[in-house]
Amino acid sequence: MEGPEFGRQLRELQDTIVFGIGCFQAWQGIADLDDDSADALNRYRGFFLPAQRSLREVALLQFSKALDRHRGTVSLPNLLSAAMANSKVLVPRAELADLENLERRLAANDDLVRRLKSCRDQRLAHQDQRITKDTSLPFGEVRQLVEDIQAMFNSLSSWHNGSTISFDGITRMSESHTREVKRLAEAERERAHPEFRGHHT
DSSP states (O other), X not given: OOHHHHHHHHHHHHHHHHHHHHHHHHHHHHHSOOHHHHHHHHTTXXXXXXXXXXXXXXXXXXXXXXXXXXXXXXXHHHHHHHHHHSHHHHOTTOOHHHHHHHHHHHHHTHHHHHHHXXXXXXXXXXXXXXXXXXXXXXXXHHHHHHHHHHHHHXXXXXHHHSXXXXXXXXXXXXXXXXXXXXXXXXXXXXXXXXXXXXXXO
């Protein structure tokens, strides 16, 4: 792989991660609700229940893709493999120890990545099949994985051309817009049912 193609794939991977983060934050925002918000959104459960599930599943699909080792996938492991095979051209700012450390960080997530892949292959893509593997994905583990993915991506990007991406803006925007949707739902509930006015903090 040459430098321009490596850069193109980094940008594609960035898009995958950004999309996953946006879905993940929006899902968290409508999954972790206080009583007032839950009551307000429940008035539109025909939308919010499928939206909540869809956001979670799309987020997990994106993170699984970002960590997929299948040949041909634009992912962190595959870009790292390319970088290690041609480090002077693709990641001139990296030392061998840097690349080896990143490889260890990826390996440390192997169990969670396996569960993500099982979730993708069985629970998401083939919902009519019986699930025979452990696909449990505790929220805290996924949250930590999201942070690891961001850090590992920025390591590769900085070693390639000295640039990094601030993912905080994506997180803040998704959080802000999800709060606004909840606020609008609460306001509509209060308009339709004035007895609820002033109940939420």
